[in-house]
Amino acid sequence: xxxxxxxxxxxxxxxxxxxxxxxxxxxxxxxxxxxxxxxxxxxxxxxxxxxxxxxxxxxxxxxxxxxxxxxxxxxxxxxxxxxxxxxxxxxxxxxxxxxxxxxxxxxxxxxxxxxxxxxxxxxxxxxxxxxxxxxxxxxxxxxxxxxxxxxxxxxxxxxxxxxxxxxxxxxxxxxxxxxxxxxxxxxxxxxxxxxxxxxxxxxxxxxxxxxxxxxxxxxxxxxxxxxxxxxxxxxxxxxxxxxxxxxxxxxxxxxxxxxxxxxxxxxxxxxxxxxxxxxxxxxxxxxxxxxxxxxxxxxxxxxxxx
Numbered sequence: 001x002x003x004x005x006x007x008x009x010x011x012x013x014x015x016x017x018x019x020x021x022x023x024x025x026x027x028x029x030x031x032x033x034x035x036x037x038x039x040x041x042x043x044x045x046x047x048x049x050x051x052x053x054x055x056x057x058x059x060x061x062x063x064x065x066x067x068x069x070x071x072x073x074x075x076x077x078x079x080x081x082x083x084x085x086x087x088x089x090x091x092x093x094x095x096x097x098x099x100x101x102x103x104x105x106x107x108x109x110x111x112x113x114x115x116x117x118x119x120x121x122x123x124x125x126x127x128x129x130x131x132x133x134x135x136x137x138x139x140x141x142x143x144x145x146x147x148x149x150x151x152x153x154x155x156x157x158x159x160x161x162x163x164x165x166x167x168x169x170x171x172x173x174x175x176x177x178x179x180x181x182x183x184x185x186x187x188x189x190x191x192x193x194x195x196x197x198x199x200x201x202x203x204x205x206x207x208x209x210x211x212x213x214x215x216x217x218x219x220x221x222x223x224x225x226x227x228x229x230x231x232x233x234x235x236x237x238x239x240x241x242x243x244x245x246x247x248x249x250x251x252x253x254x255x256x257x258x259x260x261x262x263x264x265x266x267x268x269x270x271x272x273x274x275x276x277x278x279x280x281x282x283x284x285x286x287x288x289x290x291x292x293x294x295x296x297x298x299x300x301x302x303x304x305x306x
Contacts, residue, residue, distance in 0.1 A: 015074030015100060016041035018066065020088060022055045024135050025105045026079030027143025030060050032192045035145045043069040051140045066095045075188060078104040082111060083256035089115040089126075097122035101184040103129045107208050109156040109201035111260050116158050127185035128156035128201060130208070131194055138250040149193035155185050156201040209264035216246050216254060217269060223247035 017033055019026045022044050033040050044060040046052040056062050063069050066076070066088075076096045078085040085104050089096070089112060096102040102125050104112055109128040116126045133151040135142050186196040223244045226236075236244065258265055275294070282290040 015072065016043055016070040017075045017077065018043040018045070018063075018069040018071060018099075019060075020045045020066065020076070020078045021080035021084075022046040022051050022060065022140050022143075023079065023138055024140075024142045024147075025131070026077065027051075027055065027140040028145065028147035029077055029079065029105075029192065030055060030058070031143050031145035032148060034059060036191060041070060045069070046140075054140045066092045071095055072098045073100050075099060076102040078102075078106075078112075081253050081256050082106045082108055082260060086111050086115040090117075093117070093122045097125060099125055101181065101188055102126045103185055103188065105129060105131055106257070107212055108257055108260050109154075109204050113156060113158045113201050118158070123158045125181055125184075126158060127181045128158075129185060129189065130154040130156075130204065131189070137248070138253070146193065148189070151194050153189040153194035153196050154204050155182060155189070155196050155198045156204055157182055157198070205261060206264060209261050210268050213258060213261060213265045214268040214272065216249060217258075217265065218272065219244055219246035 017029075017040060019029055019042065022030060026044070026046075030042055030044065033042055042060050044052070044055050044062050045064070045066065046055060046062065052062050061069075069076075076099045078088055080088065085106050089102075089104070093116070102122065106112055106128075107130050109130060112128050113126075116123060116128075131148055131151050131153045133147050135144075135147075182198060189196045226240075226244070233241070233244070279291060279294060282288075282294075
């Protein structure tokens with residue numbers, strides 16, 4: 001386990017941390033804080049009774065609404081599905097805007113930052129975040145205190161456009177220093193063990209369609225095909241288990257993400273469909289040299305990007 005570096009926690013006057021949603025991501029934030037800052041006051045909002053009870057047993061102070069938590073000068077983290085986060089960010093802006101930092105963990109950033117609003121109160125404290133880690137399992141029981149250790153965490157400030165210097169500044173790479181929201185977000189995620197990197201929201205979301213949504217869709221399609229072929233999970237080798245691991249992810253979490261990025265996701269799937277159709281035709285006509293070329297191209301990409 002990586003312990004936090006010498007960074008000051010981004011609260012004012014001993015402010016607390018409030019986590020909205022205590023599933024894998026929100027629960028892992030709570031557990032990481034318990035490990036790294038045992039005296040930190042942690043508030044949680046969680047509609048599921050069993051999840052709430054487990055978190056309360058660990059010391060999280062459960063509340064029914066954001067207004068009932070200690071917001072002033074603290075940190076607010078929205079860790080619910082995308083559609084819920086966008087709604088909450090928009091409807092509770094006057095409350096979370098009193099924090100020193102407000103952030104989230106959804107894997108799409110444009111919808112969340114649109115909910116924050118340009119020129120709206122709260123833009124001076126909100127930074128969208130996407131930790132590149134997680135689990136196909138769900139719920140507080142799957143949360144881990146070390147989930148963020150060494151993980152890249154994309155940070156997307158409101159109003160940044162692709163191509164601007166701030167949009168591409170990265171931790172440790174000449175990024176501007178100060179006491180603004182980006183610096184506070186860097187401090188928070190570094191405290192949890194992450195490696196913050198700043199990127200424009202639109203660029204982030206396009207990359208996620210290919211790097212996150214596409215693998216999920218392919219894994220689910222493969223699992224569905226295996227089911228139709230009457231192939232059991234216990235009959236898979238290590239490669240098959242690796243390829244279908246993501247198929248165990250929670251559909252309720254993925255549905256709003258796929259809806260929000262439907263156009264980009266469809267384009268990514270179309271590109272893979274072209275490759276798969278080409279591979280099928282090569283096999284049908286016995287073009288093993290063509291199949292081997294495709295395999296070699298994949299091997300080269302894997303070797304070059306590791």
